[in-house]
Amino acid sequence: MCDSTSDLSVPDFIRAIEAFNRFYIRLPQELVLPFSTLSVLDTLAFDGSPKRLTELTGSEQMSQPGLTQLVKRLERDGLVERTSDPQDGRAVLVHITDAGRRIGESRRAERTRHLSPLLELLSPKDRSALAEALPVLERLAQLGRDSARTT
Template sequence: MNTDLDVGDLTRAIENFNRYYIRLPAVQKLSFTTLSVLDTLAHSGPKRLTELARTEQISQPGLTQLVTRLERDGLVERRSDPADGRAVLVHITDSGRKIGHVRHEDRGRHLIPLIDQLTATERQAIAAALPALTRLAKLGTDAGP
């Protein structure tokens, strides 16, 4: 275990930031689960329902209902899996992708006034940490739930 990083401090910092970040006012009022599914599909590509239920940590019946609503709203679509004609892949649509972009831009607008209150040293520290945080998130994503 590397001693130059206090994992407890990192965990608390991430949890505290996430608590603030996920509760930012939204342009579109969508549930956290809905946004998470759209984000997963936007970043990871099409998924089978079973795989999506596992990564999102919700029941398959619950996910099926959510995907049905998202499909009705034009945010995702189901297509046959070319590797297995019996299976279905869930794809994000351009409308679903746009929701993610709008949400990302809106959250950025909320962060700018807070970032402006940081010292130059604090902003530089965050900038320097971004590559490591990005890699940490990728390692966690690749490892799966």
């Protein structure tokens, strides 16, 4: 909802984010992996702490059986490890491995190679506007993560 003093239109913001996301998620990649694989690895790498399967089920919006199968494949491929939760031996913790972390690093490097020349095509004013927006976008993402944890 926008107040009368704001020049931010939520529908316009959503359209811009969706347009960028459509482009961004389709950037060419050397190692083609399913989105669900990349998402789980990114979730595990983001704050560096292991996650319970139940946590991943919620954040990844997958069924428990589907996520369990995915984690088994990722473990078989050496991208994650599963251990017992020391606080609850019945629960499983999923940790990202160095190999799993390298996939995320590789994706960021590929995106940098593809986006850098495009950013150079923008005017200095546009690049400056993007730079100024970055802290706000990061704050908005943090608010979204915080909100997801409390609901």
